[in-house]
Amino acid sequence: MTTKVLRLNVNGEDTLVPVGPMATLQEVLRDKLELTSVKVGCAQGGCGSCSVLIDGELRLACLTPAEAADGCTVTTLEGLNESNSIVPIQQSFIENYAAQCGFCTPGMLVATKALLERNPKPSRDEIIEALSGNLCRCTGYLPIIKAVEDAAAALSGKQSA
Amino acid sequence: MAKLRGTGMAAVNYPTGMHLGGDPTQALVHATTTGNFVVTLSSVDLGQGLKTVLAQIAAEALGVPFETVLVDTGDTDTGPHCTGTFASRTTHRAGNAVVMAAREARKVLLEVAAEELEVNADDLVTDGEGSIHLAGAPEMKISVTDAALAAHFVQGKTVSGRGVYLKPMSPMDPETGECDPDSTHAHACTVVEVEVDTETGAVAVLSIKSAYEIGQQVNPALVRGQIVGGAWMGMGHALSETTAPYYPAIDHAPRDFLGYVMPGAAEMPEVECVVLEHPTETGPFGAKGIGEMVANSPIPAVVNAINNALGVRITEIPVTPEVILRALDEKAASAA
Known part of the structure; x- marks a missing residue:
């Protein structure tokens, strides 16, 4: 199992996050960065409760492999609040x-x-x-x-x- | 093949509270040093607005501003006992307990104020805006905050009250099955219009119109929230939602939201409702429960509308396109 370090800009802050191969962006945001506005309703793209903005586009964090967000700007509701x-x-x-x-x-x-x-x-x-x-x-x-x-x-x- | 329209109606008579082994809820109310009031309960707000409603009830019974009441719910380790949030019971049961607790706390509050003002407590009234004054002499007054401070730091009293509502268990007559399980009944009637596509079996719900009689409304906006949400849930149960589509066979049981199909925002028609208020003697300020009944009458009303549109008699839910097409086939076969 290879761990990769992702470079993300989350809610305006540059962040380095180590992730395993199968991690989703949902797991990174909730479990590693404690951004709990990203809900886990179904974890399969059926409910929309994990909606986030990736480079300004509406995306489901549960269907986004964390590695696919490498180098991207991610905004959760917490970031919009700020x-x-x-x-x-x-x-x-x-x-x-x-x-x-x-x-x-x-x-x-x-x-x-x-x-x-x-x-x-x-x-x-x-x-x-x-x-x-x-x-x-x-x-x-x-x-x-x-x-x-x-x-x-x-x-x-x-x-x- | 055509799109056929139909109208269906259904009514519901819904009990508030239930049998079990008695159906109690307890409440505690106390003032903080600054004259805010805390209502402590084990009852749970599921999002229907229970905390708002109970804060309104407490404020009314205490005679203090709504904004100064904090409702602390949901810790069954430390809170006073509540049977739970179910059976459309909590506004009624917890509401009654809160009224009783608030009245006891109010009595202490007025006694403290009376001692500070050197008057008789029976002659004091509250203005609902944070002041206590002598009836007929508004200038003879003390703020709730100052009274609470005096209770804590001068007179050494707790401005507090205890409340309980208990509907004792009603034994069932073994001969007739008769018992008295609930505290009051709410009523509703729903009329639904649908359009059914006889080629695809798809149903569009065009309108859901209801009349409710729920005693005194404590919060009309929250009541409407229950009615609209319940209309949608009823529509879903009538048309698509099931955990066992081929019951009693368990084949094709949905495992997730992709298989358990609920109507979405696009399927939702406008919902009209009127609410009639006939306060019940047993309720807090006359309130009955409206929690569960809102999803009841829309279900048979939708099915009746489909039956009306097609001239068939479907009696099971959900009425999926498959059920509709089979019913149309049977109707055609019996006519032939």
């Missing part, structure tokens, strides 16, 4: 009661952030498409869709002002 860029989205989730048990919420927030970065004024159908990889067991999705609509409106209003 930059405050997520606050209007979080506020909208709170105001729309878009979280109940909260397990899916980090993935939903990261997926929403990725959507609004590339499409600041998404239609309802585009929002639903963007969230289609994220499962929620509690809310029935309607409050989450509304939260994304309101967050988009709040953010685009701020940009045009």
